[in-house]
Amino acid sequence: MNQVALPFKQIEANDLERMTKKQKRIKTFKGFSFLAPSVLLFSLFLFYPLGRTIYLSLFLTNSSGITTVFVGLENYQNIFLSPIFLKSLQSTFLFVLYTVPGAILVSLFLAIIANEKLKGIGFFRTMYASTMGISTAAASVFWLFLFHPTIGWLNQLLNVIGVAPIGWLTDPEWALISVAISTVWMNIGFTFLVLLGGLQSIDYYLYESADIDGAGYFYKLRRITLPMLSPTLFFVITVTFINAFQTFGQIDMLTRGGPQNETHLMVYSIYQEAFMNYQFGTASAQAIILFVFILVLTIIQFKLGERKVHYQ
Amino acid sequence: MHPVELIAVSKSYDRTTKVLEHIDLTIEEGEFFVLVGPSGSGKSTLLRMIAGLESITGGELRLKGNMVNHLPPKDRHLSMVFQNYALYPHLTVKQNILFGLHAKKVKKAEQEQRLYETAEMMGLTDLLNRKPKQLSGGQRQRVALARSVVSQAPLCLMDEPLSNLDAKLRAHMRVEIRRLQKKLGLTMIYVTHDQVEAMTMGDRIMVLNDGTIQQIGQPIELYNQPANLFVASFIGSPKMNLGEATIEDQQLTIEQTLQLPLSMSDIPQVIQRRNLIVGIRPEHLAYAKPEEADLWLEVINIEHLGNETLLTFEVGRELWTAKWLGQWLIQVGERVPLSVSIKHFSFFNRDSGALIQAPTENQHLEVVAL
Ligand SMILES: Nc1ncnc2c1ncn2[C@@H]1O[C@H](COP(=O)(O)OP(=O)(O)OP(=O)(O)O)[C@@H](O)[C@H]1O
Ligand SMILES: [Mg+2]
Numbered sequence: 001m002n003q004v005a006l007p008f009k010q011i012e013a014n015d016l017e018r019m020t021k022k023q024k025r026i027k028t029f030k031g032f033s034f035l036a037p038s039v040l041l042f043s044l045f046l047f048y049p050l051g052r053t054i055y056l057s058l059f060l061t062n063s064s065g066i067t068t069v070f071v072g073l074e075n076y077q078n079i080f081l082s083p084i085f086l087k088s089l090q091s092t093f094l095f096v097l098y099t100v101p102g103a104i105l106v107s108l109f110l111a112i113i114a115n116e117k118l119k120g121i122g123f124f125r126t127m128y129a130s131t132m133g134i135s136t137a138a139a140s141v142f143w144l145f146l147f148h149p150t151i152g153w154l155n156q157l158l159n160v161i162g163v164a165p166i167g168w169l170t171d172p173e174w175a176l177i178s179v180a181i182s183t184v185w186m187n188i189g190f191t192f193l194v195l196l197g198g199l200q201s202i203d204y205y206l207y208e209s210a211d212i213d214g215a216g217y218f219y220k221l222r223r224i225t226l227p228m229l230s231p232t233l234f235f236v237i238t239v240t241f242i243n244a245f246q247t248f249g250q251i252d253m254l255t256r257g258g259p260q261n262e263t264h265l266m267v268y269s270i271y272q273e274a275f276m277n278y279q280f281g282t283a284s285a286q287a288i289i290l291f292v293f294i295l296v297l298t299i300i301q302f303k304l305g306e307r308k309v310h311y312q
Numbered sequence: 313m314h315p316v317e318l319i320a321v322s323k324s325y326d327r328t329t330k331v332l333e334h335i336d337l338t339i340e341e342g343e344f345f346v347l348v349g350p351s352g353s354g355k356s357t358l359l360r361m362i363a364g365l366e367s368i369t370g371g372e373l374r375l376k377g378n379m380v381n382h383l384p385p386k387d388r389h390l391s392m393v394f395q396n397y398a399l400y401p402h403l404t405v406k407q408n409i410l411f412g413l414h415a416k417k418v419k420k421a422e423q424e425q426r427l428y429e430t431a432e433m434m435g436l437t438d439l440l441n442r443k444p445k446q447l448s449g450g451q452r453q454r455v456a457l458a459r460s461v462v463s464q465a466p467l468c469l470m471d472e473p474l475s476n477l478d479a480k481l482r483a484h485m486r487v488e489i490r491r492l493q494k495k496l497g498l499t500m501i502y503v504t505h506d507q508v509e510a511m512t513m514g515d516r517i518m519v520l521n522d523g524t525i526q527q528i529g530q531p532i533e534l535y536n537q538p539a540n541l542f543v544a545s546f547i548g549s550p551k552m553n554l555g556e557a558t559i560e561d562q563q564l565t566i567e568q569t570l571q572l573p574l575s576m577s578d579i580p581q582v583i584q585r586r587n588l589i590v591g592i593r594p595e596h597l598a599y600a601k602p603e604e605a606d607l608w609l610e611v612i613n614i615e616h617l618g619n620e621t622l623l624t625f626e627v628g629r630e631l632w633t634a635k636w637l638g639q640w641l642i643q644v645g646e647r648v649p650l651s652v653s654i655k656h657f658s659f660f661n662r663d664s665g666a667l668i669q670a671p672t673e674n675q676h677l678e679v680v681a682l
Contacts, residue, residue, distance in 0.1 A: 203396075203398070205394050205396060205398035206398055206400060208363075208365050208385075208392075208394070208398070209392070209394060209398040209459075210411070210415070211364075211365065211384070211385040211386060212363060212364075212365075212385045212386065212388075212390065212391065212392050212412075213386070213411055213412030213415050213416075213459075213463070214386035214412060214415050214416045215386070215411070215412070215415035216415070219415050223400075223403075223411070223415075224400065227402040227403075228401075228402060230402075310401070310402035
């Protein structure tokens with residue numbers, strides 16, 4: 001009995017193993033075939049350019065971007081010794097410091113008031129979100145008018161209240177702030193919409209329960225709204241943060257990096273190196289440095305955020 | 313002074329249709345009052361109006377004798393347990409329980425004291441540092457209860473607090489809530505759509521349908537003397553057997569198929585002869601010895617519940633159910649002998665649905681008062 005039963009069982013076990021292996025292979029194949037399009041696109045438009053940039057950053061190039069001399073890390077060394085780049089670095093950090101908290105605080109405030117159940121609130125929600133639909137170029141033109149030294153509304157307003165006019169885009173003291181203000185305005189639409197969505201997904205039962213418990217408005221804001229909104233806030237902060245580092249359009253339109261390089265932010269600097277000065281090697285090195293900055297800061301942010309953010 | 317009084321209260325969300333109409337209600341101190349009704353009847357709306365979460369369209373709401381129509385929820389000194397518990401997902405059990413005390417700036421020492429007592433009472437001591445999502449349904453339920461207990465509000469509102477639990481846990485929590493309420497002397501308003509829950513928990517029950525009060529009374533009263541057809545068919549499980557009936561020549565004809573002899577003295581309040589609906593509880597369709605049977609009916613379905621057996625018959629266009637104690641080995645299709653007594657029938661007016669005559673005899677054993 002045993003002798004008959006044993007081989008039979010073995011065959012069965014082998015078969016089973018073969019079958020599961022085959023199924024596993026099919027599964028893996030299926031998984032990869034679903035991944036293939038995005039892997040392809042990413043390789044084409046992300047990984048290859050990244051690799052190419054790293055490669056370029058180690059060379060000097062001629063004006064059409066053909067590598068000429070291998071210089072190793074010299075490009076990086078030169079960059080960190082260049083006062084213009086250091087200035088640009090400083091301006092970029094200042095700019096991030098102005099725009100990220102600015103955009104977040106303003107849009108959080110707007111989102112909280114637009115989340116009230118009032119008549120006609122839809123109108124305000126549309127208004128607040130509307131800057132999302134305006135291109136950087138159009139918005140910049142609009143702000144150019146506002147900032148105009150003589151006929152701009154801002155200076156006219158100052159004139160009315162008896163304050164001396166400000167050279168919004170020409171005064172080195174003000175230029176970065178002005179660009180930051182216009183950037184905050186442009187970013188509000190998106191951050192507002194995302195934050196409002198986050199607010200609306202908070203279960204209203206929580207507020208009713210808190211009402212019965214006797215909680216006041218600010219107590220609810222602090223103990224319920226902000227913690228429940230933290231994942232959304234975190235997302236929005238990360239996105240605005242990365243966006244701020246990558247600001248280009250409004251700089252190009254409003255100040256072209258001036259006055260006195262005050263608004264010479266990193267991406268604008270890269271653009272100038274590459275397409276004005278035809279220094280593709282240095283430009284690539286700057287791009288890599290910017291990439292590393294953003295990467296490191298985002299990682300730090302995630303590490304810090306993890307502890308504070310409450311995920312459902 | 314009554315803890316809660318509603319005087320001609322009505323509610324409309326859209327100014328055209330009334331969700332609640334002319335609700336008059338007085339709740340006594342320390343009472344377990346159950347609001348029951350089918351889905352959409354306005355139970356939650358009524359409860360939320362008492363809590364102050366919903367505005368009152370018409371009428372007057374009084375708490376402890378004071379009119380409070382416009383008082384915000386936090387000044388009404390009540391606690392509420394929501395159907396989905398409304399626990400704060402980002403706070404621990406301890407923070408959840410203390411949320412209200414913290415908001416009201418109760419002293420630290422007292423907070424600790426109350427937290428300790430409540431956690432002890434609800435068996436939550438070991439769970440204080442967990443987040444709600446790390447709890448089972450029953451534990452979450454207990455946290456929600458603890459939150460309302462810790463507030464020491466004399467009036468507690470509950471909106472279908474057990475509907476998310478499985479049957480066994482629900483039965484257990486019913487007892488626990490009831491015991492807690494008695495122990496703390498709370499006045500409780502408890503909403504449910506489950507009539508069994510209403511019957512087992514309530515000191516008094518209010519049956520609501522389509523925003524109007526159908527009947528208010530003690531569970532036994534509702535069961536024995538349902539004020540109308542709605543209450544009759546809503547309270548009791550399986551539901552009361554109903555059928556259209558006429559009376560002719562000392563004979564009651566039900567659904568044009570069943571005929572029972574009757575004498576007028578059995579039903580002194582029934583004057584009309586047509587347009588009647590009669591009802592009889594399943595336990596009153598009793599087994600009879602074949603030679604003593606009042607009627608024979610064919611069994612079309614049979615359900616064994618272990619300690620009792622449910623038999624379904626076809627009577628005209630209606631399906632009637634009989635509930636017999638014990639286990640009966642009967643086949644579908646068999647005809648079984650039944651005894652029925654006119655004294656167990658309720659009589660309703662078919663047009664208005666109102667009760668004309670309640671059963672003159674209610675149980676095999678009469679209601680026993682101790
Ligand atoms: N915010 C609202 N706006 C408009 N109509 C509402 C609103 N809330 C409830 N209603 C309506 O009021 C009626 C009663 O609703 P309510 O929630 O009180 O029912 P319920 O008895 O609690 O039902 P359930 O057992 O399903 O919880 C329903 O017809 C419902 O559609
Ligand atoms: Mg409800």
